[in-house]
Amino acid sequence: MSNPYAKLPAWAEYGLIPLVNLIVAFLVAGLVVLLVGENPLSAAYHMINGAFGRGEYIGFTLYYATTFIFTGLSVAVAFHAGLFNIGSEGQAYIGGIGVALACLWLDRTMPWFVVFPLAIIGSAAFGALWAFLPGWLQAKRGSHVVITTIMFNFIASSLMVYLLTRVLKPLGQMAPQTRTFEAGGQLPKLDWLMSIFGLNLGNSPFNVSFLLALLAAFCVWVLIWRTKLGYEMRTMGHSPSAARYAGIGEARITVIVMMISGGLAGMMALNPIMGEQYRMQLDFVQGAGFVGIAVALMGRSHPAGIIPAAVLFGMLYQGGAEIAFEMPAISRDMIVIIQGLVILFAGALENMFRPAIGRVFASIGRRSVAAAQTRGA
Numbered sequence: 001m002s003n004p005y006a007k008l009p010a011w012a013e014y015g016l017i018p019l020v021n022l023i024v025a026f027l028v029a030g031l032v033v034l035l036v037g038e039n040p041l042s043a044a045y046h047m048i049n050g051a052f053g054r055g056e057y058i059g060f061t062l063y064y065a066t067t068f069i070f071t072g073l074s075v076a077v078a079f080h081a082g083l084f085n086i087g088s089e090g091q092a093y094i095g096g097i098g099v100a101l102a103c104l105w106l107d108r109t110m111p112w113f114v115v116f117p118l119a120i121i122g123s124a125a126f127g128a129l130w131a132f133l134p135g136w137l138q139a140k141r142g143s144h145v146v147i148t149t150i151m152f153n154f155i156a157s158s159l160m161v162y163l164l165t166r167v168l169k170p171l172g173q174m175a176p177q178t179r180t181f182e183a184g185g186q187l188p189k190l191d192w193l194m195s196i197f198g199l200n201l202g203n204s205p206f207n208v209s210f211l212l213a214l215l216a217a218f219c220v221w222v223l224i225w226r227t228k229l230g231y232e233m234r235t236m237g238h239s240p241s242a243a244r245y246a247g248i249g250e251a252r253i254t255v256i257v258m259m260i261s262g263g264l265a266g267m268m269a270l271n272p273i274m275g276e277q278y279r280m281q282l283d284f285v286q287g288a289g290f291v292g293i294a295v296a297l298m299g300r301s302h303p304a305g306i307i308p309a310a311v312l313f314g315m316l317y318q319g320g321a322e323i324a325f326e327m328p329a330i331s332r333d334m335i336v337i338i339q340g341l342v343i344l345f346a347g348a349l350e351n352m353f354r355p356a357i358g359r360v361f362a363s364i365g366r367r368s369v370a371a372a373q374t375r376g377a
Contacts, residue, residue: 008354008361014300020353021298022312025345029338036329043323043330050322051315055194057322059204063271065307065314066206069213070268071292072310073220074261076301078145080224081257082237087134087149088265089289090156094130095266097160098122099273100168100178100280103185112274115184119270120212127266128259130156135258139251145258153289164282177281187275207275216264217303223260233257265289294343316342 008017030040051061071088078085102119134148164176173179187207194201224230236243236253244250272284291313298312299305320335345352 008358012357012361014302014305017354017357018298018300018305018309020357021345022342024353025342028345029341032334032337032341033330036334038327038329043327046323046326047315047319049319050326051319054202055197055199056202056204057318058199059189059194059201059206061311061314061318062210063204063206063276063314064317065310066210066213066271066275067268067288068291068295068310068313069217069307070264070271071288072295072299072306073216073292073303074265074268074289075292075296076299076303076306077220077224077233077264078257078261079296079301080230080237081233081253082240083135083138083254083257083261084146085131085134085149085258085261085265086146086293087131087152087262087289088268088292089285089287090149090153091127091130091262091265092268092285092289093153093156093160095123095127095263096269096273096280096284097163098124098126098266099269103181103274104168104178107182107185110184112184112187116187116208116270116274119274120267123266123269124263125266127269128263130266131258131262132255135255138258139254145254160282164280168280175281178279181274181278185274186278187270205276207271209271209275212267212270214307216267217307220264221303229253229256265292291343313339313342 026044030043033040033043050057052058071092074088074091075085099119099122102115102122106115106118130152131149134143134145134152137143137148138145161176164178168178169176170179187209189201189205189207190210191201194206222230224233232243232248232253235246235248236250240250243253268288269280269284272286273280277284295306295309295313299307299309316335316339320332320339323330324332324335
């Protein structure tokens with residue numbers, strides 16, 4: 001997307017600014033902890049220990065991070081084309097239908113490595129189809145994608161309630177969920193990966209969808225920076241008028257980008273449905289689509305930044321639970337406040353410190369030029 005600020009070195013753009021935002025967010029969070037009478041340093045220790053102190057904790061952190069990688073990539077792809085897809089939440093819901101149908105169909109007759117590719121296709125296809133109509137409406141009718149994707153989130157939620165109470169729920173069961181999948185619908189855990197580092201995965205649901213998330217991140221990098229379509233997307237995101245002048249079909253790019261974005265969001269459903277719950281339940285997305293917005297912003301819409309940003313939010317989810325357990329004065333609601341502060345500074349206020357940092361770099365540049373001129377004289 002177009003950038004109204006002075007250009008900064010890549011290490012400052014993708015490293016320094018997110019780091020400054022993160023430090024400020026945690027400093028403000030520390031003040032919140034102080035207000036409730038607790039020690040911020042103790043809270044920070046419990047958060048880090050709860051996220052990385054044991055193999056099982058790391059497994060939970062990476063399990064959450066897997067979800068956020070998918071939704072962060074979903075939002076980032078749309079960002080590059082100048083689109084703000086707020087519908088990842090609903091697209092993930094609908095993607096879950098594709099996962100559930102594949103598992104319910106084949107889990108009793110096929111092994112997981114046969115069901116998994118079909119579930120990937122189903123989740124991506126259902127998510128892409130759910131994003132198609134908002135993209136088409138913006139491309140052909142001028143309906144803003146922000147409004148339509150928000151509305152489609154509510155429609156997806158209502159559709160999920162209907163399916164899990166009227167269609168996919170087994171007879172005689174009260175809970176709004178599908179039946180539990182057999183072995184063919186259950187993804188194996190990554191015990192072998194953790195054992196390489198001498199860690200025990202324990203009861204954490206860290207599973208092979210993490211590897212799929214890393215592959216998706218690589219594919220997004222190739223798409224955005226190594227293909228003609230990616231160049232067209234970035235051109236449209238930077239300057240729609242320049243894209244039109246170059247003959248790039250704005251309507252075509254809008255629809256394609258929204259479908260790719262929706263497909264990535266839909267693939268998020270693989271992690272909780274096949275990797276943890278082994279069934280499709282209500283609210284399995286749990287706000288991950290909205291967290292993906294902050295992950296994409298903090299990661300500067302680059303896969304190399306989205307992955308560590310997703311791990312950070314995985315740490316906040318897993319480490320936050322440890323804080324709430326070890327420090328009773330800090331309730332789960334307080335943890336949500338801390339998470340919200342990170343989202344605030346990484347998302348809505350991401351450019352708060354950019355002008356000051358830009359001035360520092362400009363001042364350094366002027367001094368370097370003056371020093372070079374002095375030596376030349």
